[in-house]
Amino acid sequence: MPGFELFGAEEKKEVQDVLDNGVLMRYGFDPMRNGHYKALELEKDLAKRMQTQYAQVVSSGTAALTVALACAEIGAGDEVIMPTFTFVASFEAILSVGATPILCDIDDTLTLDPKAVKAAITSKTKAIMPVHMCGSMADLKALKAICNQHNLVLLEDACQAIGGSYDGKPLGSYGDLGCFSFDYVKMVTCGEGGGLITNSEKYADRAHKYQDHGHDHVGNDRGAETHPFLGYNYRLSELNAAVGIAQLRKLDHILEVQEKNYTILRNALSVVPEITYRRVPETGVESYAFLSIFLPTEDLARNAHKALGAHGVDACFYWFDNNWHYYKKWEHLLEQKSLGKLSSETKLGLQKNNTSFKASDAWMGRTISCLIKLSWTETEINERATKMIDAIKSVL
Numbered sequence: 001m002p003g004f005e006l007f008g009a010e011e012k013k014e015v016q017d018v019l020d021n022g023v024l025m026r027y028g029f030d031p032m033r034n035g036h037y038k039a040l041e042l043e044k045d046l047a048k049r050m051q052t053q054y055a056q057v058v059s060s061g062t063a064a065l066t067v068a069l070a071c072a073e074i075g076a077g078d079e080v081i082m083p084t085f086t087f088v089a090s091f092e093a094i095l096s097v098g099a100t101p102i103l104c105d106i107d108d109t110l111t112l113d114p115k116a117v118k119a120a121i122t123s124k125t126k127a128i129m130p131v132h133m134c135g136s137m138a139d140l141k142a143l144k145a146i147c148n149q150h151n152l153v154l155l156e157d158a159c160q161a162i163g164g165s166y167d168g169k170p171l172g173s174y175g176d177l178g179c180f181s182f183d184y185v186k187m188v189t190c191g192e193g194g195g196l197i198t199n200s201e202k203y204a205d206r207a208h209k210y211q212d213h214g215h216d217h218v219g220n221d222r223g224a225e226t227h228p229f230l231g232y233n234y235r236l237s238e239l240n241a242a243v244g245i246a247q248l249r250k251l252d253h254i255l256e257v258q259e260k261n262y263t264i265l266r267n268a269l270s271v272v273p274e275i276t277y278r279r280v281p282e283t284g285v286e287s288y289a290f291l292s293i294f295l296p297t298e299d300l301a302r303n304a305h306k307a308l309g310a311h312g313v314d315a316c317f318y319w320f321d322n323n324w325h326y327y328k329k330w331e332h333l334l335e336q337k338s339l340g341k342l343s344s345e346t347k348l349g350l351q352k353n354n355t356s357f358k359a360s361d362a363w364m365g366r367t368i369s370c371l372i373k374l375s376w377t378e379t380e381i382n383e384r385a386t387k388m389i390d391a392i393k394s395v396l
């Protein structure tokens with residue numbers, strides 16, 4: 001998955017443009033730029049590749065989620081439904097706008113279960129945030145129908161699935177807003193960075209203002225700009241954007257290599273009938289960033305994960321015991337360990353999460369996800385497949 005595996009002359013050339021003129025910020029300083037507007041260029045490229053009208057790049061994927069929520073007018077006391085299996089950024093972004101993250105069960109897609117989502121809706125719910133974990137997507141059609149019925153915003157976190165698609169549309173472009181991360185371990189990296197895409201003129205107009213202190217970006221005197229609403233600073237620097245331009249051009253090549261490598265491994269594993277696979281919703285195409293498998297039981301999965309390590313198969317994850325990606329280890333959220341005071345609305349709302357998520361536990365307890373790397377040679381993949389089969393068979 002990581003774009004950093006393909007860091008080279010293309011990235012250096014784009015960064016050199018910025019170093020040559022010395023304008024490291026995206027706004028202003030027009031006479032010095034020699035025509036280089038890297039953040040703007042990355043936005044144009046991102047919108048084009050994702051087939052949306054608008055894109056806004058920001059300083060991280062977490063920032064992209066935060067800006068998206070703010071643009072959708074989500075704030076104090078509002079509830080946002082998010083999955084139990086994701087990255088901590090999901091609830092951080094929701095809390096940062098004053099809203100309450102409401103955890104919700106996943107199903108065999110390893111993403112939000114539409115039935116559980118329906119059951120989690122209250123009069124305070126404002127948005128549903130599916131997270132397309134490990135390269136594959138939620139059942140977006142079902143979630144969209146729920147959003148339409150209850151007048152909710154559909155915000156796709158596509159940070160781990162850039163380049164995948166659903167119903168012929170790039171992931172992130174199906175909902176009202178979609179977010180990407182360009183951090184160092186994602187498929188496309190800026191070092192640090194993020195992006196949001198939308199077809200809504202209203203959201204796009206709010207996004208460019210919100211991520212730059214509420215600046216209206218009218219005219220070319222920053223000091224004279226007005227501020228129609230409160231904002232923050234989530235700007236992406238020109239240096240980071242420059243890297244992203246070169247990286248995004250490699251996305252289709254990355255997808256091709258990942259699909260090839262994933263397919264070799266998956267075909268090889270078919271000799272072990274006890275292994276089953278995560279469900280990809282109908283019309284969905286994965287980004288092939290990970291190969292996620294189910295073992296028959298939690299014990300077998302935990303043992304298989306250990307055996308994979310012992311057989312020298314790196315980059316396989318047993319998320320169930322992971323500190324960053326599964327709700328059971330988010331004690332800072334569940335125990336409300338905030339440095340400053342949380343609002344009474346948030347404190348009360350968060351208590352809803354102190355329950356068990358048995359369906360999520362049942363799926364995640366059985367799941368192992370293996371990262372698909374770009375740099376493997378064919379020999380290395382075949383050796384890897386053999387080791388994986390030996391490791392898993394050794395515990396069955």
Ligand SMILES: *Cc1c(COP(=O)(O)O)cnc(C)c1O
Pocket residue numbers: 059060061062063086087089090131133157159160180181182183193194
């Ligand atoms: C990486 C990631 C984020 C956050 O991105 P950063 O750029 O690291 O802030 C959000 N959601 C998911 C699912 C991620 O994997």
